[in-house]
Amino acid sequence: MSQHFGHDVLIIGSGAAGLTLALTLPGNLRIAVLSKGQLDNGSTPHAQGGVAAVLDDTDTVESHVEDTLIAGAGLCRADAVRFTVEQSRAAIEWLIAQGVPFTREDTGDDEGGFAYHLTREGGHSHRRIIHAADATGAAIFNTLLDKARQRPNIELLDERVAVDLITEHKLGRPGRRCLGAYVLNRATGEVDTFAARFVVLACGGAAKVYLYTSNPDGNTGDGIAMAWRAGCRVGNLEFNQFHPTCLYHPQAKNFLITEALRGEGALLKLPSGERFMPRFDARAELAPRDVVARAIDHEMKRLGIDCVYLDISHKPAAFIKEHFPTVYERCLDFGIDITRQPIPVVPAAHYTCGGVLVDQHGLTDVPDLYAIGESSFTGLHGANRMASNSLLECFVYARSAAQDMLAKLDDTELPQALPSWDASQVTDSDEDVIIAHNWDELRRFMWDYVGIVRTTKRLLRAQHRVRLLLAEIDEFYSNYKVTRDLIELRNLALVADLMIRSALERKESRGLHYTLDYPNLLPEAVDTILTP
Template sequence: MNLRHEYDVLVIGSGAAGLTLALHLAADLRVAVLSKGQLSEGSTFWAQGGVAAVLDDHDTVDAHVQDTLIAGGGLCHEDAVRHIVGHSRDAIGWLIEQGVPFTRERREDGSESDDFHLTREGGHSHRRIIHAADATGAAIFNTLLQQAQAHSNIELLEDRVAVDLITSQKLGRSGKRCLGAYILNRQNGHVETFSARFTVLATGGASKVYLYTSNPDSASGDGIAMAWRAGCRVANMEFNQFHPTCLYHPKAKSFLITEALRGEGALLKLPNGQRFMPRFDARAELAPRDIVARAIDHEMKRLGLDCVYLDISHKPAEFIRSHFPTVYERCLTFGIDITREPIPVVPAAHYTCGGIVVDQNGRTDLDSLYAIGETSFTGLHGANRMASNSLLECIVYGRTASQDILSRLGQTQLASDLPRWDESQVTDSDEDVIISHNWDELRRFMWDYVGIVRTTKRLQRAKHRVDMLRAEIHEFYSNYRVSRDLLELRNLALVADLIIRSAMLRKESRGLHYTLDYPAQLEQAEDTILQPPSADD
């Protein structure tokens, strides 16, 4: 049994960011791409809306930048926004070259034209969202995966759960460098040692920290937690985006109703059919997500509602079925015909705007360690992510980080003498009920106390609970063999603590962070940056 592995580049995460980077490096380097479960388990596969990019002659980089800055509540880093938006056309061009089947305009006779169909979403001043019907993420993922599978230098490994990064500091060696990672191989039950010249965290966000989320089960903040334990700073963890419209149905686990419906005219209504968004914002249903989510939350609490309704039934049925086939078919399985009736919806945790601090090349505070995609903090999203900027960030930073890695090949050597994982002092657990109980409790109090609307008292309660939970989890982790459930719980509890601490530090309401105790916005916009006390915390 081989418990040691060596690669030029270790990519933890198999979504759009990780696959983009791997494909850009595979001509020169041996790359391993790891997934916790199946390769399609990440958030990319489930993304519906599309990719925001400046593709139309009537649109401009300046307009896209300005829209992003406005949505970000004064906290976006304009240099990062310009870097990403400025590379948007090239990023889309590369995806088209790979074969992503983006939707094209239809001529009057029903045939496809050469022009791509662009839609509009909340916060955007132009139609600039290129998409593949309403399953853009799946189209991008499947195309990139097919390309990766065909490449002999890319090894795709499923059922591999990252335990922790291996650093020179933890081994008592000189410098501050990432040397690889310990990875649980769920197929044989052993923790294996992966040595790499460069390690890339492309692990996605942490929305599973909340009870209600649009994200798959894999979104447990693993990269953020591992980077923090390795000594990297994190920033703006208090900004958790709640998507305003997830399908409300007891059997509809985590199904998102794409924002593109509102972009095409869908209206939010109360049970009596009355619209309410115009009372909250002049942009009504096309206001940024934080405003729409808070408005829905307000109306649900004011009237004691289980949900509100999103109605696009006033549009032609054929238009709805052709533009939103995935939403149409999925709702139909639950007995909801969206061409005839409104969709019951609720807000749910959707996107982690903060993350691991990186520079414009995706470099973290640790040499040879990169973070790209939702797990990173680039400065793009500020206090509120604008719709469809996230997939763009994945592609641009996957390309940028790969170029930086290629420029540093001569400076970085492989550490081939890394110690094996020591599990001689642990035993198999016979009390896994503790994991499931703590998992449920954590997600419940995060939803109740650190959700869409916050107060200082709620945050203090959450901090008290998370401290107790982390102590219990640490004891369990120290005495029993690791499992995927235990590792995810350990990471989620740490990320929850980082979110709570960040929220307690922000004495204002800005973007996605709204607190009743500090409802005003401060004049000076500043990031919340947390520095780990030591590399071993």
């Protein structure tokens, strides 16, 4: 039998944004944090590089803001950038107070002092990336998860897949408020009803829409799709960031080679050993990710090669092992000693820069519904996310959302009498092969037609294919019991359609959106906003 639950705050997603929000809210609120797999299945534990913040006396808020605006190719919202950067130190201090073990270095003074080690990544003019070796995301996630487990008011629920949001409009009631969500309990196979005063989408991005990605399997655009169906606008979904350097090896699934290697002097080379980045950008290996990814893509296609190489072997072995232990050990597992050999790398889909439109508190168009982290579109990233700004965004907007909820708490009641999920008209599927086939087809044509370099013809071809898939998926969804695979496919196909629509609307090449039919910039930078 399905169950009904009631909480003050329902957080869909258990990564950096969701856990930060849960821990920032006071202990007298009943909070549910849902993960559709195990709690550590999201993107946060995989983040290697670090968190960008103004922490050094030689750095300034103005410099961080300027670097972000430049990387965003004219599309960043200046108020969002300034708000995020101005809150960066407070966010890091909060993480340190939680016990996150950021890497320190000996300052060399007579007092025997230690300071936090800061590194530099592409697009940054200063060393401002605070990190925990090369496993920052895991260090942050494990710390926050341990803290959450110690809080009796926070209920951590795994293997729970959000199916759809419940709104007043969907129930035929007056108003548009979000009242909760229907959630599949994978252990029972039942769809439970969660009511909440506030609902938060912290579900991550949609990079799994592409055949090759650095993301875990769960990044299927669930938050974006659910918000769109609930009546929220979305923005700038044509800007999908491809990380330039993912390990190229048949047994290496989704392993990212952190950008911090290039920040510490690693060089990109062709199989001949020749460097190529200086031919594409004066910043060479430290150019923004879109520039580096396109350069690699160009060289691979020009030469017909499967990969290029990232070489840091000219640095001392002890330095490499100390600063990049995770990359060193992982590559060694595949027979690659990065202290002596270059690393074979290829670009892969990495980050969704667009998402659900939100304000400075993470609030969406739908009352009492918030979106934070990669699911959201704050305006911080513009047409291209600058390295290590994404984790910062999670912490800043989660903390801001908590403040907004507390201000509204007395005027927001727990919804009552929500109807149960109706599964009376559906049966068990005996054709799951259709889901698997559609899943593969979607990711392959998105890679081929909506990838690093685009054309209008390719985009129209992708749009035709995705519309056919959406019709098939809708029929399947209407007749069979929901499963995680079906829910994810439904969401991913919808977000793919929104990405293609957004890409077709942009008649220029800007940041991460590069089209051969419109290679130049338009004089005015305008966001692509889609309305349901």
